[in-house]
Amino acid sequence: KFAMVAPDVQIDDGKGTILISSEEGETEANNHRKLSEFGIRNGTRLQADDFLQDYTLLINVLHSEDLEKDVEFEVVGDTPEKVGPKPSEPTSKNITNGSDDGAQPSTSTGNQY
Secondary structure, eight states: OOOOSSEEEEETTTTOOEEEOSSTTSSGGGTTSOGGGGTOOTTOEEEEEEGGGTEEEEEEOOOOSOOOTTOOOOOOSOOOSSOSOOOOOOOOOOOBTTBSSOOOOOOOOSOOO
16 A cells, blocks of 8 residues: 555554564564554554665554445555655765765875874
């Protein structure tokens, strides 16, 4: 639903409980578990990060009895219009000596210590 490529999802409770990991096999045991088994209830907040796309979501879980038949969940709120890697900005700076601070290479012919 959120077009994430390699998400990491954790409960935003300060404990760092990971529900989904982008590392293969790390959280497969969680796939069959219900959210309630992790203590997730109405009002719980989840944080979902997709490092590959530089994309983070904060998800507020709200319980509702008013969903249509065969609908398990509903996304309400702002969803990104375009998801994907951020375009890199063109660099027009001339980088010298591995730095972009304008420093020039030393041309001194004096003794080195």
